[in-house]
Structures are given as C-alpha cells and as structure tokens.
Amino acid sequence: MGSHQPASQTTPSTVPRLVVVWCPDWSVVAAGASPLEPAAVLHANRVIARTPAAAAAGVRQGHRRREAQRICPTLRIIDHDPARDGREFEAAVRSVAQMVPRLESTEPGSLTFLARGPSRYFGGEHEMAVRVTQLVRDAAPRACVGIGIADGRFTAGVAARHSAEQSAPAPIVIDSGPAATRAYLAQLPVSTLREVGGIAADAVDLLRRLGLHRLGDLAALPAPDVLARFGPVGAFAHRIASGGDDRPPGTATPPPDLLVSLTFDDPVHMLDPLVFATKQLAQQLHGLLAADGRVCTRLAVLAETEHSERSEHLWYRPNGLSVAAIVERVRWQLDGWIQQPGGLSSGVVLLRLTPDEVCSDDGNQLGFWGGRSEADEWAARAVARVAGLIGEQQVFVPARRGGRQPSDAYSWVSVDQADVTEPTERLAVADMPWPGQLPAPSPATVMPEAVPAEVFDAAGRVVRVNGRGALSADPAAVSVQGRSAEAITGWAGPWPIDERWWDTQQHRRMARFQFTTERGSALLAVVEHQQWWVTAVYS
Amino acid sequence: MERDSPQARHERLTQLTPAIGPVSFARDRQLPVVPALEALLPDGGLTRGYTLGCQGAAAVSIALAVVTGASAAGSWLAVVGLPALGLRAAAELGIALERLVMVADTANTGALGETAWANMAAALIDGFDLVVIRSNPNVRAGTARRLQARVQSRGAVLVVVGDPGRFICDLVVTAQAGTWEGLGDGSGRLSRRRLGVSVSGRRLARQRQAELWLPSANGGIEAALPVAIAGDTVVSDTVALQQTG
Numbered sequence: 001m002g003s004h005q006p007a008s009q010t011t012p013s014t015v016p017r018l019v020v021v022w023c024p025d026w027s028v029v030a031a032g033a034s035p036l037e038p039a040a041v042l043h044a045n046r047v048i049a050r051t052p053a054a055a056a057a058g059v060r061q062g063h064r065r066r067e068a069q070r071i072c073p074t075l076r077i078i079d080h081d082p083a084r085d086g087r088e089f090e091a092a093v094r095s096v097a098q099m100v101p102r103l104e105s106t107e108p109g110s111l112t113f114l115a116r117g118p119s120r121y122f123g124g125e126h127e128m129a130v131r132v133t134q135l136v137r138d139a140a141p142r143a144c145v146g147i148g149i150a151d152g153r154f155t156a157g158v159a160a161r162h163s164a165e166q167s168a169p170a171p172i173v174i175d176s177g178p179a180a181t182r183a184y185l186a187q188l189p190v191s192t193l194r195e196v197g198g199i200a201a202d203a204v205d206l207l208r209r210l211g212l213h214r215l216g217d218l219a220a221l222p223a224p225d226v227l228a229r230f231g232p233v234g235a236f237a238h239r240i241a242s243g244g245d246d247r248p249p250g251t252a253t254p255p256p257d258l259l260v261s262l263t264f265d266d267p268v269h270m271l272d273p274l275v276f277a278t279k280q281l282a283q284q285l286h287g288l289l290a291a292d293g294r295v296c297t298r299l300a301v302l303a304e305t306e307h308s309e310r311s312e313h314l315w316y317r318p319n320g321l322s323v324a325a326i327v328e329r330v331r332w333q334l335d336g337w338i339q340q341p342g343g344l345s346s347g348v349v350l351l352r353l354t355p356d357e358v359c360s361d362d363g364n365q366l367g368f369w370g371g372r373s374e375a376d377e378w379a380a381r382a383v384a385r386v387a388g389l390i391g392e393q394q395v396f397v398p399a400r401r402g403g404r405q406p407s408d409a410y411s412w413v414s415v416d417q418a419d420v421t422e423p424t425e426r427l428a429v430a431d432m433p434w435p436g437q438l439p440a441p442s443p444a445t446v447m448p449e450a451v452p453a454e455v456f457d458a459a460g461r462v463v464r465v466n467g468r469g470a471l472s473a474d475p476a477a478v479s480v481q482g483r484s485a486e487a488i489t490g491w492a493g494p495w496p497i498d499e500r501w502w503d504t505q506q507h508r509r510m511a512r513f514q515f516t517t518e519r520g521s522a523l524l525a526v527v528e529h530q531q532w533w534v535t536a537v538y539s
Numbered sequence: 540m541e542r543d544s545p546q547a548r549h550e551r552l553t554q555l556t557p558a559i560g561p562v563s564f565a566r567d568r569q570l571p572v573v574p575a576l577e578a579l580l581p582d583g584g585l586t587r588g589y590t591l592g593c594q595g596a597a598a599v600s601i602a603l604a605v606v607t608g609a610s611a612a613g614s615w616l617a618v619v620g621l622p623a624l625g626l627r628a629a630a631e632l633g634i635a636l637e638r639l640v641m642v643a644d645t646a647n648t649g650a651l652g653e654t655a656w657a658n659m660a661a662a663l664i665d666g667f668d669l670v671v672i673r674s675n676p677n678v679r680a681g682t683a684r685r686l687q688a689r690v691q692s693r694g695a696v697l698v699v700v701g702d703p704g705r706f707i708c709d710l711v712v713t714a715q716a717g718t719w720e721g722l723g724d725g726s727g728r729l730s731r732r733r734l735g736v737s738v739s740g741r742r743l744a745r746q747r748q749a750e751l752w753l754p755s756a757n758g759g760i761e762a763a764l765p766v767a768i769a770g771d772t773v774v775s776d777t778v779a780l781q782q783t784g
Contacts, residue, residue, distance in 0.1 A: 375668070379615040382666020383640055389659050394643040398626050398636045410626035412641055423637030441731065441754035442627040444600045474725060490722030492729075514729050520596065520716035522729055536625065538719070538729060538754075539599055 015151045015245055017115040017176060019129070021096070021136060022146040022160035023089075025049035026109025029143045030088035031078045038072050043080035052144075083331060085109065088140070090336020093313065095139035096132055104298065104314035108332065111136075112156070112316065115149050125149050129171030150174035151181050154246040157196045158188065181243030186216030190241075197246070198318055199237050203230070207237070215241040248297060248318055251359040259354040260285045267306050267347025271338055274303070274348060275331050281353050282326035289358060295320030298357035301330050303337065306346040311337040314356060324377045326353070376421045383420050399426040404436045404497055406446045406524065406536045436497055438512070443524050443536035450533035453480045453525060455488075455513075465511050465527050469494045478515055478523065480534050486517040494527070570609035570668065570696060573633065573759075578766040579738050579747050580710070585609055587668075587694035589742070590687050592708035594701065596716035597734055597753070599624070602700045604753055604760050605712060606669045607633045609696070614668035619660070620644020621673060621700070631758025644673055657682045664689050664697065674701035683707070710740035717753070731756045733763050745769045 023029065027041035027049035040050040040059055047063045057072035069075055085108035096111060097103055099121075104112045115125060122128035129147045136145045146164025149171065150156040159172040174184045185192075190207045192215060193199040212218045218226070219242035227235040240246045260281045268274055289296055299321055302312045315321065315329045330353075338344060387395045396412035397420055403409055413426065455463045457473035464472040471494070477485040493513030500506045510528035517523070522538035569584030577583040585591075585605065593602035599621065610616045615638045618624060622643060630636055642659065656675065663670050664686065683705035690697045699706050714736050721730030734753045739746040750764035 375613065375615055378666045379617075379638070379640070380666075382617070382662050385662040385666070386642055386659050389655060389662065390642070396641040396643070398639055398641075406625055406627055410630075410636070412622070412626075415640075420640065427637055438728070440631050440758035441729065441756070442625055442631055442758060444603070444625045444628040444754075445623045446625040446627075448622055490719070490727075491725060492722050492727050493725075514722060516719045516722050516729070520718065522719045522722075522732070538732070539597060 017151055018153055018156040019113050019115045020148045020156040020160040021111040021132060022164050023109045023143045024164045026089060027080065027085050028078065029140060030085045033078065035142060037076065038074055039076040039078055040068055041078045041080050048080065083335065086332025087335040090333060092136045092139040095135045099135060102314060104316050106316050112153065125173050126171060144169055147171040151176055151243060152246045154197050154240040155181050155185060155243055158192055161196065178243050182219060185241060185243060186214060186219065188215045189213060190215060190218060193237050197240050199233065203233050248359045251297065251357055254355045254358045259352060261350065261352035264349050267349050269347040271335055274334055274351065275327060277351060278330040279327050281351065282323045285353050286323050293361055294358045295361035296355040297359050299326060300354040300356050301333055302352040303334055303348050304350040305344050306349050309344055320361060322374055322377060380421050383415055387415055400428065402434055404434050406443050443538045445537040445539040447535055450535045451481050453478060453532045453534045455532050456485060464530055465494055469496050469511055478517060486519055488515050489518055490516040568694065570614060571612045572605065572608035575751055575760045575762040576605065579736065579749050581743055585696050587696060588691035589709040590690060590697045590699065590706055592699050592703040592711040594711060595714040597714035598700050600753055601712055601714040601736060602671055602698050603629060603632055603634060606671060606698060609669055610634045610638060616669040617642060617663045617667040619672040628758060631754065633759060653677050653679065653682060657686060660686055661689055664693055664695050667695060669696050671698040671700060674699055674704050676704055678705050680705045708740055709742045710738055713737050
C-alpha cells in the first residue's frame with residue numbers, strides 16, 4: 001500500500017480503495033452496433049450513447065435528435081432500452097465475478113469492487129487491472145474498457161473515465177493517500193462533480209460563476225465556510241473534491257439479520273414470476289427500512305437454483321434504492337443470468353435481498369438519477385403503459401414556449417419528445433416577460449385551431465378594424481362558426497399585436513378583443529385581414 | 540381484578556390489537572383542496588376512492604379547481620380528452636404543470652375500442668392520484684363499475700367532466716354559467732367571474748351551495764359567498780360541520 005499522510009488531514013482514513021470499471025457508451029454496445037457504424041442511443045430525445053464512428057463525426061452526449069442528425073446525416077437512431085443494457089452487461093459481470101468477489105454495480109456499464117483482495121491475489125494493482133480488462137473484453141469484445149483505481153468511489157470513477165477516454169485505453173492507478181488523491185483531482189474542472197459525483201447542475205454552475213473553475217479551487221476553501229455558503233450540497237461537493245469520504249451522510253451498515261428472502265417449493269424457470277416475487281420482497285424490505293426512516297443504498301441480490309448455481313450481485317445507488325429501482329435491477333441481473341449461454345440446469349429455488357449499506361432517508365436527493373419520488377415513478381410507469389397501449393404520439397406533457405397569445409404560452413409535447421419526470425427543461429420559466437400578453441385570468445379553453453367567427457354591429461354589418469385600430473362601429477353581436485348570433489353584453493379592445501414584422505413570411509398583424517355574450521360566455525377573439533376568429537373561451 | 544404479569548398483559552394487548560387496531564378515518568384518506576372549496580366538500584377535502592361528476596356550463600373550470608389543491612400538494616394529474624385545456628389558466632389556478640399529463644381521447648373519435656379505452660383508463664388510475672376524464676358515452680356499465688372499483692382500491696380520485704353516463708358519482712359538482720366582471724362597453728378587461736357552485740350526491744346528506752370567484756382577479760379561486768346548506772337558514776362553517784357529523 002502507498003504511504004499514509006499525517007493525521008492532520010481532515011480526510012477520514014476510512015476511504016476505501018476501489019476499482020471502477022467503466023464502459024462508456026454501453027447502450028450502443030449492448031444494442032450490438034458496430035463501432036464503425038455511426039449510431040446513437042436516444043433517451044427523451046437526447047443522445048445518451050454513441051458509437052466511436054458517430055463520436056468521430058461530432059455527435060456528443062446531450063445532443064438533441066435533430067442536432068445529432070444534422071451533424072451526422074447517416075446516424076442510425078437506436079431506442080433506449082435499459083433492460084437490454086442490463087441483460088447484456090450481466091455477461092461482463094459474470095466474467096469478472098470468476099476472479100473477484102462482491103462486485104457492485106451502479107448502472108449497466110459500470111462495475112465497482114474493493115481493490116485490496118484481488119490486487120494481492122494478482123500480484124499488484126496494475127496486473128489486476130490488466131487482467132480485469134481482459135475479462136470484460138472476453139465477455140464484450142466491442143466494449144471500450146476504462147479502469148480506475150483510487151481512494152473512494154468518486155476519484156476511482158473519474159480515473160476510470162479518463163482511462164476510457166485515452167486513445168489506447170490503459171488502467172489509471174492513483175496512489176493511495178489523501179495527498180495523492182487531492183493532487184490528482186485538483187486540476188480537474190468542477191463539471192466533473194456533476195458528471196461523476198452526481199451534484200446538481202445548477203450547484204456546479206454556481207461554483208463556476210463564482211470563479212471556482214477547478215476542483216482544487218473548491219478544495220482549498222475551508223470546509224465550514226463552504227457549508228455556510230452552499231449548504232449540505234456544497235459540503236458534500238467540497239468533501240469529494242478534497243478526496244474525502246464520498247458516501248452519503250448518515251451511511252451505516254445494517255444489522256446482519258436484516259434481510260428478506262423467498263423460497264420456492266417448485267423451482268421457477270421463468271423470469272416473470274421471479275420479478276413478480278421480487279416486487280413483493282422489495283416492498284417488504286422497503287417497508288422494514290422505511291419504518292426506521294432509512295433507505296437502502298447498497299443491496300445484495302442473491303438467486304440460487306436447485307443445483308446450487310448462484311448469482312450474487314451488489315447494487316449501489318447513492319440516493320437510495322426504491323421499490324421500483326430494486327425490481328428493475330433484479331430484472332437486469334436475473335435476465336442475463338437465466339439467458340446465459342448454456343442456460344441454467346434447474347429452476348430458481350431461493351431469492352434473497354440483503355441490504356449491505358443503509359443511509360437515513362432524509363429526502364436529501366443527490367440527484368444522480370434526477371431524484372424522483374415514488375409517485376413520480378408510478379406516474380412514469382403509467383405513462384409508459386398508456387403510451388404502449390395507444391401510442392407515444394397520443395400522450396402529452398406541457399412545455400413552455402412563451403408568446404403573446406394564450407395558445408403560444410404553453411404547448412403540449414408528446415412523451416417521445418420529452419421526459420415526463422424531468423420537467424425542469426421543458427417548463428423552464430422564460431426570464432423575459434412577453435409585453436403585450438393579456439394579464440390574468442387566462443382563458444381556460446384554448447382552441448387547438450382558431451374558430452372562424454363573425455362580429456356584427458347594431459345594424460347587422462360586419463365590424464371592420466382599420467390599420468390604426470379604429471372600429472367601423474361598436475360590436476353588438478357575435479356568431480361563432482356559423483351558429484346563430486348572440487348579443488354582446490360587454491366588450492373591450494382592440495389590443496393590437498404586430499408580430500415578426502422583420503419576417504415577411506411570418507409577419508402577423510392582428511387585434512384582440514374580449515367579448516361577453518348574453519348567454520354568459522366570455523370569448524377572446526382576434527381580427528386579422530378583416531377576418532374574425534375566436535381563439536379561446538373563458539369557460 | 541388481580542394484576543397480571545407484564546408478559547400476560549403484553550399477550551392480552553397483542554390479542555386486542557386487531558380489534559382496536561388501525562381504524563382508518565375518512566379524513567386520513569383525504570387529498571387537500573384549495574381553501575375556497577373546503578367547506579363545500581364533505582370532510583373538507585377530496586376523499587380517495589371517490590368518483591366526482593363535474594357538470595354545468597363551467598364544468599371544465601370547476602373540475603380543474605377541484606383537483607388543484609391536491610396537484611399543488613404533490614399528486615400527479617392525468618387529463619383525458621381535453622386538448623383545448625388552457626395551460627396558462629391551469630398554471631394560474633395553481634395546478635402543478637410538472638405533474639400534469641394529457642392523453643388524447645381517441646375513444647370519442649372511434650379510433651379506440653371500449654376495451655382499449657378501459658385499459659388506458661385503468662393504467663392511468665394505477666399510476667395517478669387524480670384522473671380527469673371527459674364523459675364517454677361508449678363506456679358500458681360493467682366497465683365503469685370495474686374502473687370505479689380500481690379507483691377505490693388504488694385510492695385515486697376520478698373526475699368525470701360532463702354527463703357521467705354509466706359512472707356512479709359519489710359527489711356531483713355543478714357549476715352554473717357565471718357572470719363576468721370587468722368588461723365595459725369598449726373598455727376594461729375581463730377581471731373575474733362569479734360562479735354559483737352546488738355540490739350534491741350520495742355522500743352528502745344535503746346539497747351545499749356557494750358562490751365562488753373562479754377565476755379570481757389573479758386567475759386563482761376565492762370564495763365570494765360562504766357555503767349554504769340546503770335546509771339551513773343560518774349558515775356558518777362550524778355549524779355545518781357539527782350538523783353533518
């Protein structure tokens with residue numbers, strides 16, 4: 001082991017030495033795309049993974065579909081399927097598990113384990129890293145494998161990403177001890193905190209705007225000041241930037257007898273009944289922990305067949321594993337295990353969930369996955385199910401657009417274009433007001449298509465509005481879509497709009513009116529080129 | 540009576556637990572509503588498992604007003620078949636747009652059969668606390684009953700806008716056409732609407748009525764006149780609560 005620093009360092013000496021295996025763009029590898037073919041996996045209209053060929057063309061993570069297709073017109077778009085990613089990665093996990101016990105996954109494409117035992121066994125950390133790379137390559141020949149070995153999950157994760165980014169990926173080993181860790185992290189940009197550490201983007205942006213561009217700048221500040229200025233999130237960012245303990249606050253090891261298991265009298269050969277049973281177990285476990293106000297952050301999932309074939313795997317999620325998250329991960333693990341080449345010799349008889357690490361559930365969402373609540377997950381699943389039943393084009397969420405007309409302020413976007421439980425982007429409040437927008441209250445019914453109407457004066461002639469906004473006569477009656485005319489009991493206007501006068505194609509010039517009628521309805525009408533339209537009803 | 544050993548007492552208590560055990564009060568199963576509606580609804584909130592019918596000229600507005608409190612408090616809202624819903628008005632009312640999902644109602648256009656429509660509605664009830672649907676004349680009595688049973692077991696609230704058809708409503712909220720204020724003869728602008736709202740139904744012994752500002756001057760909802768209960772001459776909130784038990 002490396003040299004230890006004097007005890008004057010604030011960093012606790014309990015930061016474990018970890019190996020992180022990182023396969024970037026795992027989703028395209030799992031989808032079976034050739035590295036030479038430009039292809040990308042999209043989720044919620046954003047690129048989340050791309051092949052090296054697409055990367056060479058300039059496609060990046062976070063690009064929108066159109067943007068990516070503009071950069072690379074031959075790009076093949078692959079749908080996001082987390083189950084496929086998990087199932088395919090299981091082969092790599094099995095391969096490494098031959099040599100290394102207690103493997104832990106955060107998501108498909110990433111593996112973490114303690115460095116100490118395996119490195120002794122293989123005769124050194126570097127030798128072990130080379131061996132593990134080979135094991136992953138055996139299982140997934142197309143994957144790019146990055147390996148980082150360092151103190152703590154964050155530093156090892158950063159090293160693994162750097163390792164994968166090299167032109168010829170080679171393991172990166174950071175010396176043990178807080179000084180070496182800090183020296184390695186110091187020159188990295190603060191955006192690393194978001195990419196690897198799971199710190200919210202706005203917190204990272206704030207750091208950058210305050211002039212803290214590198215992790216070293218942040219680590220150089222006194223910890224109490226950072227806590228006072230940025231709160232718990234800032235304190236956590238400071239801790240990981242200085243190479244400290246990166247486990248969520250309040251992390252503890254649960255009592256050894258805390259586990260839930262299910263024994264099947266009849267061996268189960270199919271995946272679906274196992275997943276169904278898992279749901280029950282997960283709810284039971286979640287209930288046990290929730291009664292103590294805790295949530296499981298690391299969970300051991302064990303399945304055993306009648307002939308003692310075992311699949312044991314640790315799953316880690318920094319902001320706690322909810323019931324849905326547990327079920328999803330068990331599905332990934334068992335799907336790959338049951339469908340492995342050769343298959344299982346018998347059915348599953350035992351399923352066991354053992355919490356390995358719990359932390360207090362104080363609602364402190366670190367936002368690694370966006371910090372979703374149980375209700376969000378239920379809703380997201382219902383949306384997915386409805387979209388499967390009637391088509392994604394038929395299910396909509398609101399998105400903010402901004403504009404002077406009620407129909408312009410918000411629009412409906414179908415869920416294949418937007419993420420249901422990530423509303424920040426689509427509902428971001430425009431920082432500039434729209435002058436000319438009618439003040440509250442707004443109409444409760446906004447016509448998807450404006451309805452033609454006619455407005456008459458007392459003598460029965462159509463009311464005309466001239467270019468200066470003067471009316472030919474006071475409006476007295478309105479007829480909507482050819483129906484019989486209603487007497488107007490009150491009116492106001494015209495409020496002119498002159499939009500996009502700089503664009504000859506989209507230039508619009510119109511005047512808005514509000515009417516109330518004898519039947520008690522209130523309408524918002526516009527007149528454009530002497531044609532009246534009803535655009536909204538105050539219903 | 541002689542004193543038991545602690546163990547025996549513990550055993551007796553354990554036996555008693557199921558009998559005296561968790562009593563679920565109706566008010567524990569409530570979703571919040573906006574203050575202006577509290578006195579109108581039984582137990583001052585939306586009871587989980589209920590089916591509400593919203594009728595009258597301002598049915599859409601009152602349906603949204605009823606679910607606003609719960610939506611703002613964290614519940615997800617699904618709206619079926621109201622593509623003309625004014626989102627700015629909904630936001631002004633207080634509905635959380637980040638927890639709003641709209642499903643196009645292809646049933647009424649004939650593109651979706653009754654079974655598929657029922658599956659869609661059932662999936663929404665499973666995932667959402669609040670489901671607002673437009674009345675669908677094609678729904679059969681059996682389907683409506685199964686969906687309502689699902690609403691009850693899931694603890695959701697179903698709001699049917701317009702004629703409830705085969706759905707059996709626990710409460711019916713009727714909003715008459717209101718009167719708008721603020722518009723003159725070529726001057727002013729629409730500022731607020733006074734709306735007469737009445738609530739009746741099998742979960743309410745006597746009809747309750749109120750006058751609301753919906754929307755009020757800021758697009759929200761406010762009480763214009765306190766709640767009146769049919770048969771009462773003097774009306775105040777406290778009396779109403781005592782008398783209805």
